[in-house]
Amino acid sequence: MASATADVERRRGPSGYAEVTPRNLARRYARDRVVLFFLVLATASVLLALLTIVGYVFVNGVSALSLDFFTQDLGSPSRAIQGRPTGLGHTIVGTLVVDGLGLLLAVPVGVAAGILLSEYPDHPLNPPLRILNDTLNGMPAILKGLLAWAIIVKPMGTFSGLSGGVALAFVMLPIVARATEGVLRIIPWSIREAGLALGLPRWRVVLNTVLPAARVGVVTGVLIAFARAAGEAAPLLFTSFGNNFYSSGLLRYLTGPVDTLPARLYSLAISPYKEWHAMGWAAGIVLLFIVIFSYVFTRLVTRQRHATDL
Amino acid sequence: MDPAADARHVTPPPTADQGAERAAQAAEAPVRLVTEGLTVHYGSNVGVRDVSLQFRDKTVTALIGPSGCGKTTFLRALNRMHDLTRGVKVSGKATLDGHDIYAPGVDPVTVRRRIGMVFQKPTPFPTMSIYDNVVAGLKLVGIRNRAILDEVAERSLRQAALWDEVKDRLKAPAAGISGGQQQRLSIARALAVEAEVLLMDEPTSSLDPQSTLRIEELIHELKQYVTIIIVTHNMQQAARVSDYTAFFYEGDVIETADTDTMFTNPKERRTNEYITGRFG
Numbered sequence: 001m002a003s004a005t006a007d008v009e010r011r012r013g014p015s016g017y018a019e020v021t022p023r024n025l026a027r028r029y030a031r032d033r034v035v036l037f038f039l040v041l042a043t044a045s046v047l048l049a050l051l052t053i054v055g056y057v058f059v060n061g062v063s064a065l066s067l068d069f070f071t072q073d074l075g076s077p078s079r080a081i082q083g084r085p086t087g088l089g090h091t092i093v094g095t096l097v098v099d100g101l102g103l104l105l106a107v108p109v110g111v112a113a114g115i116l117l118s119e120y121p122d123h124p125l126n127p128p129l130r131i132l133n134d135t136l137n138g139m140p141a142i143l144k145g146l147l148a149w150a151i152i153v154k155p156m157g158t159f160s161g162l163s164g165g166v167a168l169a170f171v172m173l174p175i176v177a178r179a180t181e182g183v184l185r186i187i188p189w190s191i192r193e194a195g196l197a198l199g200l201p202r203w204r205v206v207l208n209t210v211l212p213a214a215r216v217g218v219v220t221g222v223l224i225a226f227a228r229a230a231g232e233a234a235p236l237l238f239t240s241f242g243n244n245f246y247s248s249g250l251l252r253y254l255t256g257p258v259d260t261l262p263a264r265l266y267s268l269a270i271s272p273y274k275e276w277h278a279m280g281w282a283a284g285i286v287l288l289f290i291v292i293f294s295y296v297f298t299r300l301v302t303r304q305r306h307a308t309d310l
Numbered sequence: 311m312d313p314a315a316d317a318r319h320v321t322p323p324p325t326a327d328q329g330a331e332r333a334a335q336a337a338e339a340p341v342r343l344v345t346e347g348l349t350v351h352y353g354s355n356v357g358v359r360d361v362s363l364q365f366r367d368k369t370v371t372a373l374i375g376p377s378g379c380g381k382t383t384f385l386r387a388l389n390r391m392h393d394l395t396r397g398v399k400v401s402g403k404a405t406l407d408g409h410d411i412y413a414p415g416v417d418p419v420t421v422r423r424r425i426g427m428v429f430q431k432p433t434p435f436p437t438m439s440i441y442d443n444v445v446a447g448l449k450l451v452g453i454r455n456r457a458i459l460d461e462v463a464e465r466s467l468r469q470a471a472l473w474d475e476v477k478d479r480l481k482a483p484a485a486g487i488s489g490g491q492q493q494r495l496s497i498a499r500a501l502a503v504e505a506e507v508l509l510m511d512e513p514t515s516s517l518d519p520q521s522t523l524r525i526e527e528l529i530h531e532l533k534q535y536v537t538i539i540i541v542t543h544n545m546q547q548a549a550r551v552s553d554y555t556a557f558f559y560e561g562d563v564i565e566t567a568d569t570d571t572m573f574t575n576p577k578e579r580r581t582n583e584y585i586t587g588r589f590g
Contacts, residue, residue, distance in 0.1 A: 191433060191435065192394075193391060193433070194496065195446075196391070196394070198422065198426065198499060199421075199422040199423030199424075199426075200447060213435070
């Protein structure tokens, strides 16, 4: 501390604090470069880790990818060992059903909760909602599976895609709510006032002027929630459970046990068959692709049509 | 520096004759909006204190005074915009055509439909087209009849002197037009719901001199349809556009008079000091 003070004293020359000499200018640029170096280093290490995972999954799984992989169901291990047609078609369908159901349940409720959190700070339900939402967000995903098990699997007497979707909805819900709240908060207050000054009721202002302005941000939040939930295996273990075959009809995906990629990936990985190990890696590729594809697709669809001066 | 101040070179202030004539006409107009002892508290602070003013039909009243004097606070009390801010308490009375707008059971939504507001910064709804912005106040309460909406859009845009500039691109995003046009769009939007009183909170302070001039000319024309109350920092603007002026200082109304009297022969020392630029 003493040296810092001395430093300041020394620089406070006759021409004042702000004097720029070639020497201190060079020092400032040097510091700038050092900081930039560390930023690049940090970014590179994150990217490296990401690329390592993607590359590793790809290298190990690509051999198992074939047309059969996408169209056949898994059946027994003998199929894979004897080279008969086998695949994860039923797993991909199951994943889409369960994840889609999760989204269908979580998005309306989550967006509504986010609106309450951001737009109605004085509502009596606001503080408890905030606490509960944060609690739900921090709760281990396996407990959400347990919850879905208790409220759906137990009464129905069977594992089901429905219970899996509900479990994933619990995973998505708090993320969607917080993301929605966050983006609504950065929409300028003036837009709300302009709407209210037109004599529009509060809910109209929120739904038709504030929410559209926040659309891109809300969609990003939903995608993050989706990506997170799509990779969850734990809440599905005792809800959608797993299945080695196609279900007989779409309804059976909701009412009976279904396969999902993360859970199947796990069971393939711990199996003793090397053919299944490769299929597990391939399941990883498909999972990555589903998440990336939905991200890119949604981005393109919801691209901001109007340049705004927000 | 306030860019609007440059605009004073464009429009000459009204001559004494014109001014007297204007004031005489205005004096016959019925009183629409009245405040009696209106006081606004922010927590334990007082925003404006005991303001009693009258606003006559189809006249322009300017509220002037240094920053923080309470003129915007007062303006926002007139269409219950304070309802949304925590810790703000409005007391006293404000009546539109004799009906207390703060009476229990009066819905602020109905008040704001009759008393519209234009803000300092233009506030087009960013995701809507020009057309949708104008008719937002109708469309979003369920009016879907295309013919009605088209008619209202054209009328409002004409009244706001914007029609000729945007008639060929009504479907274009509202965020893409200039700041001055956006401000006129905000005015058109308020006219579309047939507001009878228009509150303007420094409507030209974010605009360049040309756009400021357009808005000022527009205010003159709008007097045919609506009662206008305008907050301005620019004394020349107050002199150019208003029939009456009220001078606010530290939460009190110090003086109120017809604009020509106010600017030529103010009674109060502080008014004189403010309008001659000695403070504020």
